[in-house]
Amino acid sequence: MYAKFNVSRDTANTFIGLLVNRRAYSIQAQQPLPNGKVPYYLARDWRTKEPKLLDADAVRMHLNGDITINLYAINPETQRSKWVAIDGDFDGAVEALFRLQWELKQDGVEAAIEQSRRGGHLWIFAATPLLASECRIYICNVALRLGVPVVGGGLKQGIEVFPKQDRLEDGEYGNAIRAPLGVHRKTNQRYWFYEASPAPEAQLSYLDGLKKLTEEELRNFIQGMELPEAYRPPAPAPYVSTRSTFNQAEFRILNFVKTTRKDSRNWWARCPSCSQIGKDRSGDNLSIQIKDPRYYKCWAGCTKEEIRAALGQPIRSKQTA
Numbered sequence: 001m002y003a004k005f006n007v008s009r010d011t012a013n014t015f016i017g018l019l020v021n022r023r024a025y026s027i028q029a030q031q032p033l034p035n036g037k038v039p040y041y042l043a044r045d046w047r048t049k050e051p052k053l054l055d056a057d058a059v060r061m062h063l064n065g066d067i068t069i070n071l072y073a074i075n076p077e078t079q080r081s082k083w084v085a086i087d088g089d090f091d092g093a094v095e096a097l098f099r100l101q102w103e104l105k106q107d108g109v110e111a112a113i114e115q116s117r118r119g120g121h122l123w124i125f126a127a128t129p130l131l132a133s134e135c136r137i138y139i140c141n142v143a144l145r146l147g148v149p150v151v152g153g154g155l156k157q158g159i160e161v162f163p164k165q166d167r168l169e170d171g172e173y174g175n176a177i178r179a180p181l182g183v184h185r186k187t188n189q190r191y192w193f194y195e196a197s198p199a200p201e202a203q204l205s206y207l208d209g210l211k212k213l214t215e216e217e218l219r220n221f222i223q224g225m226e227l228p229e230a231y232r233p234p235a236p237a238p239y240v241s242t243r244s245t246f247n248q249a250e251f252r253i254l255n256f257v258k259t260t261r262k263d264s265r266n267w268w269a270r271c272p273s274c275s276q277i278g279k280d281r282s283g284d285n286l287s288i289q290i291k292d293p294r295y296y297k298c299w300a301g302c303t304k305e306e307i308r309a310a311l312g313q314p315i316r317s318k319q320t321a
């Protein structure tokens with residue numbers, strides 16, 4: 001079992017100052033699903049169903065060990081992030097993170113390594129929020145220089161860089177990462193930063209004392225650099241409204257699920273994959289973008305493949321022209 005704490009509001013505010021740039025957040029379930037996953041749910045107001053805003057009370061509960069929260073990197077209003085986190089959970093990941101930490105130090109960038117279930121997370125904190133696209137250019141180039149593999153461009157094993165997107169469109173959340181210093185519900189353990197004692201106050205004062213990366217420094221580092229080819233997201237396919245060029249009917253999720261409600265950005269529906277295992281009683285785990293219903297997401301963490309399979313519409317392997 002894990003230690004419980006009773007942190008002060010000041011401690012929670014230090015955490016917010018370092019880590020919170022977007023106030024939508026998600027919460028990890030207390031129990032694993034039958035498939036072993038411990039999903040995250042977008043925190044929502046139970047009455048209005050609108051996303052809840054992260055505040056000092058929720059952060060205190062996270063640090064105390066009552067809930068576990070996940071943070072989104074990018075604030076869509078600014079396309080900026082307060083931090084960069086590098087997730088490594090492959091064989092040799094911890095060694096790769098220490099090499100990255102050393103290499104960053106040569107640039108005068110201080111980074112902290114947090115232990116994780118299967119490897120570690122390396123965190124860099126910003127003096128002021130930095131453009132997600134510029135953070136990604138820098139880190140991917142440092143990794144390339146060191147020969148550290150980065151997930152993307154077909155690579156399945158390697159570090160993952162958060163922010164994972166260059167920018168977010170309206171209504172998108174991007175990828176979230178487990179907030180530091182909380183309890184991982186899969187193992188019921190806390191994973192601490194290596195360089196400070198195992199208590200929230202000591203850990204946060206260590207993080208607060210690190211030198212913060214400024215926009216000026218970052219822009220100097222990436223002068224003349226681009227995002228390495230391999231890490232660029234694939235160009236979006238043009239939207240063909242009825243039939244694709246291969247004359248196959250395009251899959252349309254709205255033809256298969258019954259929506260339960262609608263807000264300004266999304267339709268909401270019962271997730272077919274959750275419902276197969278008796279979950280999603282409230283019928284709103286699945287969001288479907290109104291603007292472009294090709295984009296849908298299960299907030300309990302089901303993959304697109306699982307959702308399509310549950311509908312009897314498995315994803316066929318990609319055809320190439």
Ligand SMILES: [Zn+2]
Nearest residue numbers: 271274298302
């Ligand atoms: Zn689901």
